[in-house]
Amino acid sequence: MPRITRRDRSDAPSSPAATPGISRRAVLGLAGAGAATAGLGVAGGFAAARAGADAAGPAGPARSYAFAGEHQAGIVTPAQDRLHFASWDLTTTSREEVVALLRRWTAAAARMTQGLPAGEFGPDSGPYDAPPDDTGEAANLDASGLTLTFGFGRSLFVGADGADRFGLAGRLPAALADLPHFPGDVLEPGRTGGDLAVQACADDPQVAVHAIRNLSRLAFGTASVRWSQLGYGRTSSTSTAQRTPRNLFGFKDGTANLKLEEPELVDDHVWVAADDDADEGTDSRWMAGGSYLVSRRIRMTIETWDRSSLREQEAIVGRTKGDGAPLSGGTEFTEPDLAATGRGDVPLIATDSHVRLAHPTSNAGARMLRRGYNYTDGSDGLGRLDAGLFFLAYVRDPRTQYTPMQTVLARDDAMSEYLRHTGSGLWAVPPGVASGATMGTADGAYIGQGLFT
């Protein structure tokens, strides 16, 4: 069928949509793009202008983040309010088709993060006899701070049967080793793993859902959704200027998280350096400037938790429920005094408390940049809500920064009684894409390009 570039609808009189529609979004998007920063921005690094006088519009600042940059956006970006995370299985056996998909995803991501439709025509102004190149449900919404962060699973490099599926086995980073089985893991295959992953974060859930849905549409015939997860109410403040949110245990979560105001710590603990794998016998220099993302779907048995006493809850966490201060005293940001004891020389912060076991001093100084979200996925059919934490943490090396800590927590943390890990993923998150008008085209840069060249 010949593709036409102007719509043919002469049978509809006086249609107001004869000119390309969705202009408000386009205008807003371009305004956002003009004000955007390089995606490296820490606090203040976003366009703070609010969506003008339209009181019926979406709440929150009409901010946007550039897609291109040294690092991918969505890692040190101040955490947005909503999450849609998805994982795909590749259904192709062609390396070229994988590259073509990554090019399409790059072009669409560069547009959608600026509040533009996924394709140039948008939902309403393309060829009338072809499917629209945007699905349309975000047409009147602004960028809402959307970031799209791409990751590669180990199965992209080496299949379950050990096969070198796409000629990438020699580029497998040593750090992308399978996570071990932890006590308390009840991982469901339908919530675990995958070849490709995208973390979509935005302040409007419809914007995050729209982005994942359009990426999935662009993957048709090449990859299909393996699982996806919605989240809300970020749990891990990435900035001291952001108030620490609360998890579904009702406690502040992320007080001791790596903060964006600590750029040297972020450099040390988040970003992969070119020579990180120098002694590992693998060529993963393509990961320089990237990071590793650990995703864990952690169900909380909230009904049981809700019947435990305030005393028990605070002892398990090691902090007060109201202010989040360590039980050794002070305020939320006071450093816990793990040595302090009370009556009868009993430690004020219990030996099996979460704050003690997760503390860097209990973990050889390991830190991570957490970026998790609460989730509620209906009920479990047994009269209980299926709710908890979709844990997301960016680290330079999960072998030292995640696995040892989780091994200890799963075994000794008093909180583990109330947790079940039902999903898991480990993702190599490549560096950012170089900016340019040809991004995503046959001539331009694309996400993960270093891996394929």
Next chain:
Amino acid sequence: MPRITRRDRSDAPSSPAATPGISRRAVLGLAGAGAATAGLGVAGGFAAARAGADAAGPAGPARSYAFAGEHQAGIVTPAQDRLHFASWDLTTTSREEVVALLRRWTAAAARMTQGLPAGEFGPDSGPYDAPPDDTGEAANLDASGLTLTFGFGRSLFVGADGADRFGLAGRLPAALADLPHFPGDVLEPGRTGGDLAVQACADDPQVAVHAIRNLSRLAFGTASVRWSQLGYGRTSSTSTAQRTPRNLFGFKDGTANLKLEEPELVDDHVWVAADDDADEGTDSRWMAGGSYLVSRRIRMTIETWDRSSLREQEAIVGRTKGDGAPLSGGTEFTEPDLAATGRGDVPLIATDSHVRLAHPTSNAGARMLRRGYNYTDGSDGLGRLDAGLFFLAYVRDPRTQYTPMQTVLARDDAMSEYLRHTGSGLWAVPPGVASGATMGTADGAYIGQGLFT
């Protein structure tokens, strides 16, 4: 165990939480309550003041709605951005325990809708050796426009075996008849029915989730969650001042919805009158001032939809995708001209289009007040997103305002090819609770009181 009213934590030095915590929320909540209206409010009937200078706080206006009123809030209330809907099965056989649960729910709902914790002590200042009377995850959030709307399922009156479970069979409204099986229904028991339902709407999902979770906590031992559903991005504008939102087909949805600016239509089509059942041989005068809520979980096969042409999509809907104007011309709010024809005398609005078949003139003038939300619940394990519409509509009588229209739509609507109804509920939504300090106590009014007295 003796309950103490001050916390006993003399072993914790210098705790900042010795005074009742969560004061910011309490202050905000009370401020909101002072500005609240009677829940009858139409456009403009909410406290429009934004949450002051705390830029890190939740987005959106810090509005609150009174819980008490002639009608329940959450029906004509301008639609908030987020939904958590839940259904419970009663596990008790005691009528007194059902009443006690409704009293507890009333007291908690009256508090939470004002931004207060579910119980008087809140998450952090009650007896230290008892479970907190609020779970805490909304502790730093304001009321966020929370409304809680309670409904009764037919099974509360008559059990599956025909039993008069709680001595209420004689009060069963005639309108609370089971919905028929419609073509295209693939209803799942775990998403359908239940004895009690609550619609929680708020502008912050964590506030809506917190409310349902605390109601569920208060139901422990009396009722257990049967199913729950999260939704986002309201799909049915209830006011011409609210921009019409888009559903996951990418089209504006709710253009022809009953609008709050049409109070006489709302009276005629939404609120039950005392004598509505006068000829039905049942005593359901307790429903006067109430309404009936139809809830339908409608999965959209979005992957298939996304591969259909713009022409086909618009023909199925009967409106343009961009502006939502009827295909007979004009703008979004132009009345569709169902008689208009184009080339070859073909109707501009197809005979099997959604806008034609759902139009009041095709349905004996029937109207409804729609209040639905989009949903995305991960993937279906077959490479597709599980996404669609959680349809909510308030009507005075579902037998005339819902069933005939859905019968036609399920059979003839071209859109039906892309829809699967996977969950269903029909709820008798009683009138509001009379205001008063004793609301929910043994001496005070409670939700559904007219049914039990």
